Amino acid sequence: MSLLDIRVLGDPILREETIPVTAFTADLARLIDDMFETMDLAKGIGLAAPQVGRRERVTVIQVDDDRYVLINPEIVEREGSAKAEEGCLSIPDVYADVERATRVLVRALDRDGKPFEVEATDLLARCMQHEIDHLLGRLFIDHLSVLKRRAALAKWTKGKDKYPNFTRRLSAADVASHHHRDEEL
Numbered sequence: 001m002s003l004l005d006i007r008v009l010g011d012p013i014l015r016e017e018t019i020p021v022t023a024f025t026a027d028l029a030r031l032i033d034d035m036f037e038t039m040d041l042a043k044g045i046g047l048a049a050p051q052v053g054r055r056e057r058v059t060v061i062q063v064d065d066d067r068y069v070l071i072n073p074e075i076v077e078r079e080g081s082a083k084a085e086e087g088c089l090s091i092p093d094v095y096a097d098v099e100r101a102t103r104v105l106v107r108a109l110d111r112d113g114k115p116f117e118v119e120a121t122d123l124l125a126r127c128m129q130h131e132i133d134h135l136l137g138r139l140f141i142d143h144l145s146v147l148k149r150r151a152a153l154a155k156w157t158k159g160k161d162k163y164p165n166f167t168r169r170l171s172a173a174d175v176a177s178h179h180h181r182d183e184e185l
């Protein structure tokens with residue numbers, strides 16, 4: 001397994017739609033394992049392929065002790081709505097309240113290509129919506145009002161020089177300095 005660099009806001013890949021997976025190869029399995037390793041070190045609860053510079057329609061999630069691999073996921077039902085703070089591993093140090101459905105039913109393929117459905121509520125539902133957005137080229141800041149987005153981007157502009165070439169290379173120090181570990185997706 002190997003640690004992957006995280007792409008940050010400004011890298012065009014974060015704005016591209018991913019490509020549905022059709023082949024369940026050893027390469028795909030390696031990508032999934034590397035994404036879990038990267039997410040774990042970054043103390044995130046979700047990571048989508050574009051965040052590590054890849055175009056496959058794949059996301060990994062860990063909420064509480066449950067791990068999920070969602071390949072070609074689709075939200076088939078959504079219900080309720082609530083606002084809560086979100087962050088993103090690709091927009092470090094920026095947090096904002098985002099309105100999301102409180103319950104979703106997601107249909108996806110597992111790492112072997114087998115279809116399944118998962119019903120998610122609360123934080124897991126929020127995480128899945130955030131990650132599925134990534135697979136469609138959307139970011140959490142897209143859900144903010146113009147004013148709140150402007151404030152978030154102003155904060156980002158101040159810190160973005162830390163990430164040359166839109167690359168965030170994880171290190172022990174980087175991880176140790178993170179306080180919002182449970183809200184980054």
Ligand SMILES: [Zn+2]
Binds near residue numbers: 088089184185
């Ligand atoms: Zn994110």
